[in-house]
Amino acid sequence: MKPLAHVAFALLVAALQAAVLRWIGGGAWPLALLATCVVYVGLHGGNVDGSISAAGIGYVMDLMAGTPKGLMTFLAVGLFLAIRAISAAVDVRSRAAFALLSGAAALFLSLGATVLLRNVAAAEAAPGGGLVPRMLLEALLTAALAPALLVGLRRLDALFHREEPGLLR
């Protein structure tokens, strides 16, 4: 149930992002808020439901971004694993750290997609290094908005939190 809620939330965020970016700057500003969702799932989800959530979010990314099927799904699951590895080594609790990780995640997804697409796309259509400044901007903007999204994700998770009877707070 929780992965489904995460995917639905991701779908909502993707739609909001697309609509808002259409009105603010007409698409001039790049943003990858779904990377933040994957980071949250990686930090707070379990292995099974987290990976399923990440795959679902990646699927939404594939749909909304129009990338070849499977590309963002694969990268999202890969990002999930990377976040799990990082959270095992570093305790990410503050909003600033979450924002930093979200920015890095956005960059990871962009660079990963670029590398993979370069392998399959025709030379003239393959993404190149000229996109790196835009990727950095995307990472920066995503990091800036990540704390706001964190609030929403926490509230979503709170819906699935059950208090065990008899436990004292």
Added chain:
Amino acid sequence: MLALLKRYRELILVAVLLLVPLAVFFAHAKRPTDRSRLDRAVVWLATPVEKAVGWSVRGTLDMWSGYVALRGARERAAELSKQVRALELEKQQLVSGRGEVERLRRLLGFAEAGPDRRYVGGRVIGIRLGTVGRQLLTIDRGSDDGVAPMMPVVVADGVVGRVHSVAARSADVLVLTDLNSSIAVRVERTRARANVRGLGKPDLCRLDYALRTEDMIEGDPLVTSGTDGVFPRGLPVGKVTQLERRAHGLFQDARVVPAVDVTRLEEVLVVVAWERPDDAMPAALAPAKVP
């Protein structure tokens, strides 16, 4: 085997979730496929959200531009109205100036067409065309400018009248429509003679002394004959109208529509000198001067 699967199920699941998409990607990357039913359903779910956001943003922007951004609009509108009024006034002045230039150009053309005449240009500064008294125009030229009584006053369209009285810097012009005005004319077409006399109305005169035997029709243009010693020859005076030829009597009756609308005059020319018919006559034909 089952125990192994159970033990590593998480790892297997993650591996499947990682590798299957990668395989799908490589399988479809070079041959893009259409969206599946599931894809279309998911996109369909997202569409209302995008529409709702667009609607809210548009509504907010409309509200902003329609209400909030209109703060101070009344002051701006008042300021703009003031500017519009000032510009309207300026435009009127320019249009008026253009009309004046056009009139002066015509006057100049008229003056240059008769090099044997000398003119003094003047502006109409007063007008008295009432039913009581004489019908007079006051111009801003007087005896200081060489204007004298009985001098003809004309515009490019034709005769205005003659100078009636003169002050140092102004003069009264008796217009051709005055009851006391009489101008010797000829029918331009037939050279028939007559007199144009005013009726006291600014738009109509009377034709006097037009012999019944003369060929005259309505619409005939009348020009000054020069025989009255006041007006040079050939200046337009008006057109014959309401022609009535009775069965008896010496003359025919007619009215004359003046060539000049005296109610609309702004600038006029006073003919201060011109070549009289006698002067223009060849020396052999000129009357002998008695010592």
